[in-house]
Structure formats: structure tokens, C-alpha cells
Amino acid sequence: MRVLLVDDETEFVTTLAERLSFRGFKVDYAIRTIDALALAEKNEYDLAVLDMKMPGTSGLELKGLLEKIQKDMKFIFLTGHGSEADYVAGSSASACYLVKPVKIETLIAKMHEAVKA
Amino acid sequence: MGIPYDAIGEAGLRFFGKVSASIAHEIKNVLAIINENAGLLEDLTFAAQRGSAIDPERLSKVCGQFTKQIQRADGIMKNMSHFAHSVDVFDTRADLYEVTCLVANLAARLAAMRKLTIEVVPAKTLVLFTGNPFLLQNLIWLCLEFAFGATSAGSNLLLIPVNDDAGIALRIGGIDSLDAGFAGKMPTGYEDLLAALGAKLSANCNTKELILHLP
Numbered sequence: 168m169r170v171l172l173v174d175d176e177t178e179f180v181t182t183l184a185e186r187l188s189f190r191g192f193k194v195d196y197a198i199r200t201i202d203a204l205a206l207a208e209k210n211e212y213d214l215a216v217l218d219m220k221m222p223g224t225s226g227l228e229l230k231g232l233l234e235k236i237q238k239d240m241k242f243i244f245l246t247g248h249g250s251e252a253d254y255v256a257g258s259s260a261s262a263c264y265l266v267k268p269v270k271i272e273t274l275i276a277k278m279h280e281a282v283k284a
Numbered sequence: 285m286g287i288p289y290d291a292i293g294e295a296g297l298r299f300f301g302k303v304s305a306s307i308a309h310e311i312k313n314v315l316a317i318i319n320e321n322a323g324l325l326e327d328l329t330f331a332a333q334r335g336s337a338i339d340p341e342r343l344s345k346v347c348g349q350f351t352k353q354i355q356r357a358d359g360i361m362k363n364m365s366h367f368a369h370s371v372d373v374f375d376t377r378a379d380l381y382e383v384t385c386l387v388a389n390l391a392a393r394l395a396a397m398r399k400l401t402i403e404v405v406p407a408k409t410l411v412l413f414t415g416n417p418f419l420l421q422n423l424i425w426l427c428l429e430f431a432f433g434a435t436s437a438g439s440n441l442l443l444i445p446v447n448d449d450a451g452i453a454l455r456i457g458g459i460d461s462l463d464a465g466f467a468g469k470m471p472t473g474y475e476d477l478l479a480a481l482g483a484k485l486s487a488n489c490n491t492k493e494l495i496l497h498l499p
Contacts, residue, residue, distance in 0.1 A: 176313050178349055182320035189327050220309070223399045223437060247312030267312050268319035 168282060169211065172196040173203040173229065174218040174245065179267075183216075186271055192278075200224040200232070207236045213282050216274070219246035219264075230262065241281040245269065292419070292480055295473030299422045303390050307364050310393055314357045321349045363389045370418045378420075380411040380445040380498070384454060387424040388443060395428075399437035402428070407445040411452055413498055415481050420498070423477040427456055427485070427494055430470050434461040456494040462487055466494065 170187060174180040175198050184194045195210065197203035200221060207215075215233055219226040226244050233240055242262035263277045325346055332338045366386055381404065388402045395402050413420060424443075431441055435458060442457040466487045478485060482499040 176317060178317045178353070179313065179320055182317070182324055182349075186320065186323055186327055189331075220397060222396050245316075247309040247316065267316035269316075271323055 168213045168278065169193040170195075170278065171203060171206055171210075171212045171215040171233075171240075173200070173215065173221070173226075174198065175221050176218070183271075187275075190271075190275065200229055203229060204232055204236065207233050207240075212237060212240055214241045214243065214278055216243045216245060216278070219244045241284065243274070243277055243281055291473060291476045295426075295477060296418065296422055298473070299425055302425075303364075303367060306390065306393055307360055310360050311357060314353045314360070317353050318350060321346050321353075367421070370421060374416050374418075375414075376417060377412050377414050378417045380413045380452065380454060381407050383413065383417060383420055384424060384443050384445055387421050387428065391425065391428050395432060395441070398432050398435075400432060400435055401440045403440055403442050405442060405444045407447065409447060411445040411447040413452060415499065419477055419481050423474060423481065423483065423496065424454065426471045426474045426477070427454075427496060430466065431456055431459045431494065434459050434466070434469065436460050450497070452498040454496040454498070456496070457492060459492050459494060462489055462492045462494065464489060 170192050172180050172184055172187075172194060173196070174183075177198050180196045180198060184196045187194045195206050195212075197206055200223065203215075206212075215230075217226040217229055221229065224232075226246070230242050230244075233242075244262055244264045245267055246264070247267045263281055265274065265277065325343075328338050328342065328346075363386060367390060370386075385404050388404050392402060428441070435441060439458050439460060441459070442455075444455040444457065446453050446455060464487065467485070470485075474485070477483075484497040486495045486497065487493070488495060
């Protein structure tokens with residue numbers, strides 16, 4: 168499975184990318200929206216794991232932009248925010264919504280579910 | 285008999301809620317990084333149990349992350365504690381620079397979400413504010429909320445406490461879309477806070493500064 172991780176917390180996204188790589192996933196990551204879009208232009212991804220709140224762009228907005236590049240890409244939202252409004256927005260956008268910190272086993276299970284859906 | 289509507293109290297609760305939610309979000313991010321680094325140590329240990337060598341440099345980097353995130357969380361909690369204790373006294377003398385720094389720190393993440401930065405410039409002399417520090421923090425916060433919506437991404441907002449012939453003021457500069465109609469775009473509740481503090485708000489559209497005049 169090829170995965171794109173997008174989160175403005177550099178230490179989070181790099182460590183998660185390394186851990187997913189250990190488990191056999193092919194992972195690229197970006198800490199800025201513009202870099203995520205550039206990666207999606209260049210590579211095909213099965214799934215993107217997006218931070219819900221990024222500087223300048225929300226995860227929902229980024230999902231829309233990535234879908235324009237790769238319409239079959241699946242999505243999982245990660246967030247530090249536990250607000251009801253975010254949950255409703257995230258989970259109604261044809262994507263899974265997980266609150267940080269998340270167990271890697273939970274994330275991987277959701278990744279497989281999302282790709283199979 | 286109905287209870288009188290307390291607009292200032294409601295604005296204060298909204299302010300407290302927004303700051304608390306922002307801090308909770310920041311702490312969640314810190315915990316997520318610690319969680320991933322703890323998981324990475326488990327992964328490296330698992331690999332070592334199966335004969336792979338552990339690179340000491342790699343371990344050192346993970347330990348460095350723990351230290352960095354603990355320091356980050358400590359800074360966040362110091363701001364939260366300082367903020368929470370600002371309601372301990374309702375009438376006091378406070379250093380306007382320190383009050384402004386606290387609000388700027390609390391608002392930094394929300395500014396970053398809009399690709400903005402906040403810089404507080406130390407006053408040339410001590411600028412003392414007398415009054416309710418929590419109401420002042422709330423008012424500065426509302427001014428910043430307005431400024432976030434009226435400033436282009438990539439800009440730096442400059443907060444400057446001053447004490448000159450015109451009296452005590454906080455100048456908020458760098459608001460590039462500031463115009464004479466700013467009052468109509470300010471967040472709800474600012475007028476009540478101005479009245480409660482005996483403060484006034486004006487705009488200098490030439491210098492792109494919002495000026496909060498304090499008693």
C-alpha cells in the first residue's frame with residue numbers, strides 16, 4: 168500500500184512515516200499542503216492520512232484538492248482536536264476520523280478498511 | 285424574576301473556552317509525538333530482539349524528541365497556568381508588555397493556522413496597566429481575532445505597548461486590510477469590554493495599526 172502522510176507537526180509525521188515503513192508500507196510525507204499536492208501529482212497513492220487542521224488549509228480542503236488529482240484516493244483524518252463539529256465534518260466526508268494520539272495498530276486497521284471500501 | 289444578561293461574562297467564558305481548546309489541541313500534538321517516539325523505541329527493541337543492531341545515534345535522537353516535547357508541553361502549561369490565575373485578582377497593576385506576551389503566546393497557534401506570526405515589541409519604559417487583567421486579555425484577544433481576519437497570510441503582526449503624551453496604549457500593527465470600517469468587523473463583545481475597562485479603540489489606516497487606548 169502506498170500512503171501519503173500530511174501533517175504540519177514535522178516530528179510526528181517523520182516518526183509515523185518511519186514506523187509505517189517498518190511495517191511494509193511505502194510512505195511519503197509532507198508538512199505543507201503545496202508539497203502534498205506536488206507529491207500527488209508525481210506519485211499514485213492508495214490512501215492519504217491528513218491532519219484535520221493545517222496552516223492555511225483544512226484537511227477537508229486538502230482532501231478536495233487531492234481528489235482532483237487522484238479521484239480514487241482514500242482518506243483518513245487525524246486530529247488533535249476533539250470537537251463535535253470536527254468529528255461531524257470529518258466523518259461525513261467519506262473518510263475515517265481518528266483523534267491523536269492513536270495506536271499504530273488502530274491506524275493500520277483503519278487504513279486497510281479504507282482501501283478495501 | 286430573570287437573571288440579568290451578563291455580556292461580559294459570556295465573552296469571558298467564550299474566551300476561556302477558545303484558549304482551553306487551543307491548548308488541548310497543542311497538548312494532543314505533543315502527546316502524539318511522544319506516542320510515536322515511544323512506539324519507535326518499541327519497534328527498535330523488537331528488531332534488536334531479532335538480531336538487528338540498534339544505532340546509538342537513533343536512540344539519542346528519540347531521547348532528544350522526548351526532551352524537546354516535554355519542554356514544549358512545559359511552556360504550554362506555564363502559559364495555561366498564568367492565564368488561569370489571571371482571574372485571581374479583578375483589580376491590579378500589571379505590566380502591559382507581560383499581559384500582551386501572554387495573549388500573544390496563547391494565540392500563536394491560531395495565528396500559525398492562518399500563516400501569521402505575532403511579535404511583541406518590548407516597551408522602552410515600563411508600561412503599567414491598572415484594572416482587570418482578564419478583561420484586558422479578552423480585549424487583546426478579540427483585537428487579534430479581528431487582525432487575523434484582516435491580515436494577509438505570511439504577515440507578521442507587531443504588538444507594541446506604549447506610554448506617551450496620549451497615555452497608555454497597545455498598538456497592533458501589520459493589519460494590511462485595516463480600514464475605517466473596522467468597528468463593524470470586530471468580534472462580538474468588544475464594546476462591552478471597552479466600556480468595562482474604560483478603554484477606547486481607534487485605527488490608523490495609514491500605518492495599518494489598531495490602537496487600544498487604556499486608562
